Amino acid sequence: xxxxxxxxxxxxxxxxxxxxxxxxxxxxxxxxxxxxxxxxxxxxxxxxxxxxxxxxxxxxxxxxxxxxxxxxxxxxxxxxxxxxxxxxxxxxxxxxxxxxxxxxxxxxxxxxxxxxxxxxxxxxxxxxxxxxxxxxxxxxxxxxxxxxxxxxxxxxxxxxxxxxxxxxxxxxxxxxxxxxxxxxxxxxxxxxxxxxxxxxxxxxxxxxxxxxxxxxxxxxxxxxxxxxxxxxxxxxxxxxxxxxxxxxxxxxxxxxxxxxxxxxxxxxxxxxxxxxxxxxxxxxxxxxxxxx
Amino acid sequence: xxxxxxxxxxxxxxxxxxxxxxxxxxxxxxxxxxxxxxxxxxxxxxxxxxxxxxxxxxxxxxxxxxxxxxxxxxxxxxxxxxxxxxxxxxxxxxxxxxxxxxxxxxxxxxxxxxxxxxxxxxxxxxxxxxxxxxxxxxxxxxxxxxxxxxxxxxxxxxxxxxxxxxxxxxxxxxxxxxxxxxxxxxxxxxxxxxxxxxxxxxxxxxxxxxxxxxxxxxxxxxxxxxxxxxxxxxxxxxxxxxxxxxxxxxxxxxxxxxxxxxxxxxxxxxxxxxxxxxxxxxxxxxxxxxxxxxxxxxxxxxxxxxxxxxxxxxxxxxxxxxxxxxxxxxxxxxxxxxxxxxxxxxxxxxxxxxxxxxxxxxxxxxxxxxxxxxxxxxxxxxxxxxxxxxxxxxxxxxxxxxxxxxxxxxxxxxxxxxxxxxxxxxxxxxxxxxxxxxxxxxxxxxxxxxxxxxxxxxxxxxxxxxxxxxxxxxxxxxxxxxxxxxxxxxxxxxxxxxxxxxxxxxxxxxxxxxxxxxxxxxxxxxxxxxxxxxxxxxxxxxxxxxxxxxxxxxxxxxxxxxxxxxxxxxxxxxxxxxxxxxxxxxxxxxxxxxxxxxxxxx
Numbered sequence: 001x002x003x004x005x006x007x008x009x010x011x012x013x014x015x016x017x018x019x020x021x022x023x024x025x026x027x028x029x030x031x032x033x034x035x036x037x038x039x040x041x042x043x044x045x046x047x048x049x050x051x052x053x054x055x056x057x058x059x060x061x062x063x064x065x066x067x068x069x070x071x072x073x074x075x076x077x078x079x080x081x082x083x084x085x086x087x088x089x090x091x092x093x094x095x096x097x098x099x100x101x102x103x104x105x106x107x108x109x110x111x112x113x114x115x116x117x118x119x120x121x122x123x124x125x126x127x128x129x130x131x132x133x134x135x136x137x138x139x140x141x142x143x144x145x146x147x148x149x150x151x152x153x154x155x156x157x158x159x160x161x162x163x164x165x166x167x168x169x170x171x172x173x174x175x176x177x178x179x180x181x182x183x184x185x186x187x188x189x190x191x192x193x194x195x196x197x198x199x200x201x202x203x204x205x206x207x208x209x210x211x212x213x214x215x216x217x218x219x220x221x222x223x224x225x226x227x228x229x230x231x232x233x234x235x236x237x238x239x240x241x242x243x244x245x246x247x248x249x250x251x252x253x254x255x256x257x258x259x260x261x262x263x264x265x266x267x268x269x270x271x272x273x274x275x276x277x278x279x280x281x282x283x284x285x286x287x288x289x290x291x292x
Numbered sequence: 293x294x295x296x297x298x299x300x301x302x303x304x305x306x307x308x309x310x311x312x313x314x315x316x317x318x319x320x321x322x323x324x325x326x327x328x329x330x331x332x333x334x335x336x337x338x339x340x341x342x343x344x345x346x347x348x349x350x351x352x353x354x355x356x357x358x359x360x361x362x363x364x365x366x367x368x369x370x371x372x373x374x375x376x377x378x379x380x381x382x383x384x385x386x387x388x389x390x391x392x393x394x395x396x397x398x399x400x401x402x403x404x405x406x407x408x409x410x411x412x413x414x415x416x417x418x419x420x421x422x423x424x425x426x427x428x429x430x431x432x433x434x435x436x437x438x439x440x441x442x443x444x445x446x447x448x449x450x451x452x453x454x455x456x457x458x459x460x461x462x463x464x465x466x467x468x469x470x471x472x473x474x475x476x477x478x479x480x481x482x483x484x485x486x487x488x489x490x491x492x493x494x495x496x497x498x499x500x501x502x503x504x505x506x507x508x509x510x511x512x513x514x515x516x517x518x519x520x521x522x523x524x525x526x527x528x529x530x531x532x533x534x535x536x537x538x539x540x541x542x543x544x545x546x547x548x549x550x551x552x553x554x555x556x557x558x559x560x561x562x563x564x565x566x567x568x569x570x571x572x573x574x575x576x577x578x579x580x581x582x583x584x585x586x587x588x589x590x591x592x593x594x595x596x597x598x599x600x601x602x603x604x605x606x607x608x609x610x611x612x613x614x615x616x617x618x619x620x621x622x623x624x625x626x627x628x629x630x631x632x633x634x635x636x637x638x639x640x641x642x643x644x645x646x647x648x649x650x651x652x653x654x655x656x657x658x659x660x661x662x663x664x665x666x667x668x669x670x671x672x673x674x675x676x677x678x679x680x681x682x683x684x685x686x687x688x689x690x691x692x693x694x695x696x697x698x699x700x701x702x703x704x705x706x707x708x709x710x711x712x713x714x715x716x717x718x719x720x721x722x723x724x725x726x727x728x729x730x731x732x733x734x735x736x737x738x739x740x741x742x743x744x745x746x747x748x749x750x751x752x753x754x755x756x757x758x759x760x761x762x763x764x765x766x767x768x769x770x771x772x773x774x775x776x777x778x779x780x781x782x783x784x785x786x787x788x789x790x791x792x793x794x795x796x797x798x799x800x801x802x803x804x805x806x807x808x809x810x811x812x813x814x815x816x817x818x819x820x821x822x823x824x825x826x827x828x829x830x831x832x833x834x835x836x837x838x839x840x841x842x843x844x845x846x847x848x849x850x851x852x853x854x855x856x857x858x859x860x861x862x863x864x865x866x867x868x869x870x871x872x873x874x875x876x877x878x879x880x881x882x883x884x885x886x887x888x889x890x891x892x893x894x
Contacts, residue, residue, distance in 0.1 A: 095583045098583065102580050105576045220413060262417060266414060
């Protein structure tokens with residue numbers, strides 16, 4: 001019985017971290033779906049969100065921070081797309097992806113230069129005594145992060161699957177010229193995709209700040225799992241990314257608890273590797289493609 | 293001949309020269325040159341994978357770590373001689389690259405970039421946690437011992453590193469300039485077009501990964517005794533991203549670009565000491581500026597300056613193309629007509645083939661035969677399933693049911709890349725030539741000698757002495773002459789007009805002396821004038837070489853002129869088959885294809 005309780009405890013911890021991964025992965029997938037660009041600067045956006053949260057909370061209440069930070073990061077992302085990447089897109093796709101790598105590094109290094117490398121900490125939104133349900137301890141932070149990030153993820157998935165803006169992005173991704181002829185503007189759609197992707201990254205940063213700490217290292221620490229989560233889901237599936245994040249969070253936490261903390265990374269890599277090798281279309285693939 | 297040798301060894305000579313000049317300098321300069329040479333080799337290694345293979349490599353630091361730690365540990369624990377230990381480190385790195393690239397067979401660009409990033413992140417954790425690596429504290433590296441002599445002075449290291457990097461530069465340079473590099477460029481431009489000419493794309497990517505990783509690891513091994521203490525930070529993600537900047541800033545498609553980029557960028561922080569803290573930031577901004585404003589990097593800037601200084605003479609005017617006069621010249625056709633196709637029996641048999649996409653049945657139980665020596669056309673309205681059928685025939689799409697047989701072979705066709713060797717080649721509706729390569733190189737790839745071991749071997753042997761390479765170039769030149777592109781041997785393919793590009797595709801498709809040529813809408817986007825020339829060319833190839841052709845085409849005038857048999861496809865099925873004039877006269881065909889109403893025919 002005590003093992004079961006412990007196991008449940010670990011799984012809940014995994015879901016909490018996994019929910020952050022999900023949110024990060026969904027932002028990545030939104031940008032990729034619309035622009036066919038893998039955004040290697042996504043980790044930097046998440047890190048910016050965490051920093052913005054840290055400073056925002058010094059002056060503003062939680063509710064406003066959670067509202068304004070995603071918008072701010074979204075605007076930064078949209079600005080990078082229209083200010084830097086748009087002009088590069090004419091050259092070729094490869095250059096755009098490389099640019100996101102270096103943009104991400106530039107952002108992280110800028111922050112590092114300004115704030116040295118000290119780790120800042122953010123207190124959780126909900127404080128107070130943890131709830132105990134059948135011997136399983138649920139801290140309020142866990143509930144806020146787990147449920148909050150999951151709800152945000154679910155809303156994001158719904159918005160992109162059901163609303164017109166999501167349709168425009170899918171149209172743009174499958175055939176940019178065709179979508180343009182139907183009245184969608186490339187610049188507009190790309191800008192919006194980056195805005196939403198950035199906003200989701202900012203939100204992920206807010207949720208990630210209390211458990212993971214605020215430091216330049218947060219960028220890589222979130223980018224890698226976001227990728228793996230997206231790959232598990234099939235890289236173009238939003239629901240896939242959501243579930244992929246949860247799966248990855250649970251697998252990571254379980255291996256850290258029952259094998260060793262060093263194994264956490266190795267397990268992540270093996271999961272990615274196995275997915276690419278044996279089920280490259282992901283657990284939740286999109287439709288079979290027709291062109292050879 | 294001599295110039296080709298010189299081109300291949302020039303980077304190594306430059307390294308030797310720089311090392312020798314370095315001997316005259318102070319010890320600090322000697323140290324900096326060592327670091328710059330290692331960075332240059334790192335950049336040059338990345339040229340193969342990033343510049344030619346178009347893979348974003350983010351595990352450079354991890355590969356360097358594998359080389360540095362492995363060689364140091366082998367020296368420490370097994371008393372390996374220094375050079376052997378570097379070699380072992382390189383092998384470990386190559387194996388790491390091989391593992392990383394295993395999913396490459398099915399994957400392109402961004403997924404591999406992610407795998408490298410995750411590998412990089414894991415490698416750093418691994419170094420920190422594994423026993424025997426000294427963890428975050430770091431691990432001391434002993435000075436190099438060779439032949440009982442201990443290396444202490446900077447000039448000794450300079451000589452050692454100069455020699456080793458010159459050797460690595462030779463390997464990379466030969467691969468980049470040789471057939472291996474050309475094949476990588478071809479893959480980067482068009483994967484389908486490469487697969488059709490026998491290139492095993494997945495294997496090439498895996499081998500490129502292994503070679504680049506091996507060189508990176510060897511460079512890491514060379515670096516180890518110079519930095520004295522190995523720690524995970526030195527080989528972290530920042531190291532990887534900085535290294536990625538080398539080939540981009542220097543110029544991605546040539547070994548020189550990697551060397552120059554690596555050399556300059558590693559010297560920069562030494563020169564600008566106060567800014568060393570901002571190194572990563574400066575590199576990142578620099579790369580974005582280079583990508584945005586000088587896409588070819590330093591190398592292209594230099595080339596532009598040179599070309600402005602010394603105006604190039606204009607291209608030779610192309611002799612007016614006339615297939616008759618060229619083809620009458622028997623000396624050019626002789627070697628190509630060496631193999632004649634069997635006169636009898638079917639060249640292609642399609643039996644009961646079906647293809648479905650979801651609920652849509654694109655090809656519906658099609659049975660069709662193409663006789664040897666025939667020019668067989670296939671027409672049909674858009675959406676009839678012609679392209680799907682064509683993709684099945686050319687091996688790009690496995691049929692859901694039925695089979696395709698060539699020349700009475702009983703086995704089911706394999707992957708598209710086995711087709712060249714079996715005497716079947718194709719052209720593409722949207723031309724799939726290798727833009728950055730010269731016309732001659734385009735056609736040479738069409739020979740289908742693209743087996744990876746062969747291409748690596750010939751990369752090293754060709755510049756020195758290889759009759760095979762010369763023979764290949766001769767066949768390629770003959771095929772170019774046959775299609776009337778003789779004067780354009782060294783022209784970059786992407787600068788040709790569409791009509792000439794189609795002719796180039798045909799040259800590439802016939803150079804291997806195929807028995808069956810598959811043409812996917814050869815006339816699309818071609819002017820009336822060009823149409824007549826291509827018609828004459830194809831007819832001549834058919835008559836002279838006995839080359840069987842199967843083609844999809846919308847241009848009825850052309851189809852009627854060239855084909856001696858015609859099939860019509862509609863809604864996934866063959867609705868008519870026979871002599872072109874008879875087929876066109878059938879009321880069903882007229883209704884479906886030309887949109888005529890029954891009443892109009894009566």
